[in-house]
Amino acid sequence: MKGIFRGFRLKLKRGKKPEERMEEVVEEKEAPRLTMRTRTFLSGRGHLLASYPLYEPWAYAFIVEDPKTGKIVYNVEEVSMNETELKTYKEVIDYITWELEPPEEITDAREYLIKYARKAIRLFQIKLGRTPGLSWAKISYYVERDLLGYGPLDPIFRDPNIEDISCNGVGIPVYVWHRKFESLPTNIVFRTEKELDEYILKLAHMAGKHISVAYPILDAILPGGHRVAATFQKEVSTKGSTFTIRKFRADPITIIDLIDYRTISPEIAAYFWLAMDYKMTTLILGVTGAGKTSTLNAMANLLRPTYKIVTIEDTPELRLPQENWVQLVSRPSYLATGGIGEITLFHLVKVSLRYRPDVIIVGEVRGEEAYVLFQAIATGHSGMTTLHAESIDAAVKRLTSPPMNIPPSYIPLINVAMVIKRVVRTDETGRPRPARRITNIWEIEDYEKYKEIARWDPIRDTFSLKLSDSIVLKKISELTGKPLENLIEEIARRKAILEWLAANRIRSYREVATYVQKYYVNPRAVLKEIGVGEI
Numbered sequence: 001m002k003g004i005f006r007g008f009r010l011k012l013k014r015g016k017k018p019e020e021r022m023e024e025v026v027e028e029k030e031a032p033r034l035t036m037r038t039r040t041f042l043s044g045r046g047h048l049l050a051s052y053p054l055y056e057p058w059a060y061a062f063i064v065e066d067p068k069t070g071k072i073v074y075n076v077e078e079v080s081m082n083e084t085e086l087k088t089y090k091e092v093i094d095y096i097t098w099e100l101e102p103p104e105e106i107t108d109a110r111e112y113l114i115k116y117a118r119k120a121i122r123l124f125q126i127k128l129g130r131t132p133g134l135s136w137a138k139i140s141y142y143v144e145r146d147l148l149g150y151g152p153l154d155p156i157f158r159d160p161n162i163e164d165i166s167c168n169g170v171g172i173p174v175y176v177w178h179r180k181f182e183s184l185p186t187n188i189v190f191r192t193e194k195e196l197d198e199y200i201l202k203l204a205h206m207a208g209k210h211i212s213v214a215y216p217i218l219d220a221i222l223p224g225g226h227r228v229a230a231t232f233q234k235e236v237s238t239k240g241s242t243f244t245i246r247k248f249r250a251d252p253i254t255i256i257d258l259i260d261y262r263t264i265s266p267e268i269a270a271y272f273w274l275a276m277d278y279k280m281t282t283l284i285l286g287v288t289g290a291g292k293t294s295t296l297n298a299m300a301n302l303l304r305p306t307y308k309i310v311t312i313e314d315t316p317e318l319r320l321p322q323e324n325w326v327q328l329v330s331r332p333s334y335l336a337t338g339g340i341g342e343i344t345l346f347h348l349v350k351v352s353l354r355y356r357p358d359v360i361i362v363g364e365v366r367g368e369e370a371y372v373l374f375q376a377i378a379t380g381h382s383g384m385t386t387l388h389a390e391s392i393d394a395a396v397k398r399l400t401s402p403p404m405n406i407p408p409s410y411i412p413l414i415n416v417a418m419v420i421k422r423v424v425r426t427d428e429t430g431r432p433r434p435a436r437r438i439t440n441i442w443e444i445e446d447y448e449k450y451k452e453i454a455r456w457d458p459i460r461d462t463f464s465l466k467l468s469d470s471i472v473l474k475k476i477s478e479l480t481g482k483p484l485e486n487l488i489e490e491i492a493r494r495k496a497i498l499e500w501l502a503a504n505r506i507r508s509y510r511e512v513a514t515y516v517q518k519y520y521v522n523p524r525a526v527l528k529e530i531g532v533g534e535i
């Protein structure tokens with residue numbers, strides 16, 4: 001075996017039954033070296049920017065730059081199968097495909113398939129005995145990758161640096177959005193229409209949904225929480241099937257991460273924490289992939305645990321620690337039913353009112369559901385939502401035009417609006433790096449009367465916030481009778497907590513939730529813990 005994976009050998013313990021041996025497969029790991037392909041690429045025209053394992057010892061990522069064109073490519077390098085292994089792999093896959101018996105009782109289908117695949121491999125091991133040059137572990141990797149995983153894209157799904165994976169058609173490289181290098185072509189290409197169509201059918205099956213010529217659009221959630229949108233054949237996309245996947249983060253972005261990434265300042269985060277506590281309605285604006293949903297999620301995590309929260313989404317992306325949370329998700333209809341059975345965001349916002357929510361969170365408003373949401377806010381519920389727009393003016397224009405048709409008199413029901421943007425910063429080495437910043441925050445006084453209360457300075461990379469002018473704080477003060485100074489002090493306390501959590505790297509979803517909850521129950525204890533007396 002050649003290349004980076006030379007030296008991997010299957011070590012089977014002697015004197016045991018083959019199935020027992022299989023469990024004890026040990027692979028010799030080796031630091032990733034460059035395969036011939038990457039080496040040739042490099043020797044001719046490129047240099048390596050980054051390399052790291054995706055799934056040791058099977059798959060690695062090599063990010064390579066061509067100095068002449070400046071083109072950066074994301075190369076997935078996997079252990080390659082020799083001819084004998086490839087032949088055996090195909091036989092195993094055929095065997096599983098044809099011989100798979102339905103389970104006696106319906107349990108976890110994935111678990112069942114894993115067990116069955118293992119059994120099939122063991123059978124083949126017994127049948128073939130010790131075959132020189134054949135790695136069963138390698139075959140197992142490919143069987144698992146293709147039957148249970150995401151096939152050729154499986155290594156990319158394992159890369160935490162990748163945010164999006166998209167394919168625009170046959171013969172075009174699959175593109176990824178890398179946290180450090182932004183949009184990159186990969187060395188993975190679907191060569192034929194059949195190959196791509198089959199892959200999309202596989203994605204639809206994995207999501208438990210349907211895609212076909214009759215219903216050529218898919219919008220679904222894959223196992224593991226990844227959001228997929230796809231089109232099938234040439235029905236609605238002229239170049240043939242396409243798909244795009246927004247990868248799910250197993251570890252959600254928290255408010256502390258946003259502070260750490262400098263997307264938001266601790267003071268602005270504390271201001272929102274207080275505003276949401278007093279049920280101020282918040283609107284998060286931004287373009288596709290700007291980070292609207294992540295910001296919404298991070299902020300909603302700060303809501304009082306006693307609040308009844310109802311979230312309404314097309315695809316379930318939000319994750320809240322609060323127990324008093326109902327997650328509603330819309331449902332498409334299939335053409336065959338003539339549109340019957342469809343449950344839209346509109347229906348869900350309407351039904352959500354029956355739950356007597358304190359806060360209604362709509363993942364993204366686009367259509368007639370916006371009107372019901374505004375009616376709900378008008379009757380005393382708090383609302384949080386996101387909208388595709390780059391500024392408050394553009395957002396209001398969208399809200400007041402079809403299909404949302406919000407009357408201008410409803411616009412002041414929004415208390416605060418913020419916009420999140422993808423910006424470019426230079427790192428210590430002078431290289432441009434993508435970043436996200438909440439660039440402007442407005443408080444809504446009236447229709448076409450917006451007060452910019454906070455703003456990001458792109459030169460100094462700092463935020464300014466003018467609390468003394470805040471309409472929101474004045475409103476809270478009127479509602480509660482608390483003087484403005486007390487509210488500003490409360491923001492200072494919450495800011496101190498957020499800064500302390502960030503400084504101590506207490507950032508995970510659970511940890512942040514614990515502190516937020518503790519603060520609501522016993523603020524003095526938390527302030528004592530972080531070493532802050534009375535502010």
Ligand SMILES: Nc1ncnc2c1ncn2[C@@H]1O[C@H](COP(=O)(O)OP(=O)(O)OP(=O)(O)O)[C@@H](O)[C@H]1O
Nearest residue numbers: 163261263286287288289290291292293294295436
């Ligand atoms: N502040 C941030 N810093 C770094 N990465 C972020 C930040 N916010 C979001 N991301 C990442 O950016 C990607 C897109 O984020 P998100 O889904 O929140 O965007 P969105 O604006 O809701 O997109 P869409 O318009 O497609 O719904 C995700 O992979 C997320 O992990």
Ligand SMILES: [Mg+2]
Nearest residue numbers: 292293294364
């Ligand atoms: Mg979103």
